[in-house]
Amino acid sequence: MTDFLDQITWNEDGLLPAVAQDAESGRILMVAWMNREALKLTASEGRAVYWSRSRHKLWRKGEESGHIQRVREIRLDCDGDVIVLQVEQLGGIACHTGRESCFYRVLTAGQWHTVDPVLKDPGDIYS
Template sequence: MTDTRTDTDWLDCIKWDADGLIPAIAQDAASGRVLMVAWMNREALQLTAAEGRAVYWSRSRRKLWRKGEESGHIQVLHELRLDCDNDVIIMQVEQRGGIACHTGRESCFYKVFRDGHWQDSDPVIKNPEHIYEHKHE
């Protein structure tokens, strides 16, 4: 019997949305903290697995982006999982530099609902102007 599977058959198991995307959760492999949620298309997911680092699809810029390509804060992939409905990816990552959020915080989930409104609960580790200052040169 001939094996007719291809190297990308695992991508066919994914239930992509109408735009060909799947939500991807980045979780710190050591602490378990959710760092961010972004989107992946087929190519981004394939590159993430191949390169061992998080690659996302930017819906606003309509292009692939490797996490940390501008900030240096890359996400090294430790484990990739698919949920039971095949429509959400979760990645265990090592967040280089300890900053996942473009605001300079560890996590994009730094707002806590208290007393009827959202409050910033996590400190800024590094000023975003300093993270992205080379972009303005």
């Protein structure tokens, strides 16, 4: 049997974009990157584990904030180069800005407008 990790088309850096989607509402919460180890750990632990490109290390979502993503399902796209994680977002906050989603700005008349409120001050999350 082929290892599921070998069926992925990893980019030149050995990474794969991962879209985190709320399993109940369908809202896109965030996009991050995974390497082989992050995806393997995500699948085995049932918790989102990403690869931090800026810190060059594994990052368990919520390790500092407590806003863990419990993974309900992992889906691979038709080209094998993007995954979607259906997650339960603990605490209701996925974004480091203290919002539900990282996608909180909407383009209207050529300008970005913030449309989602800060649910918790980031200073209180990352103290």
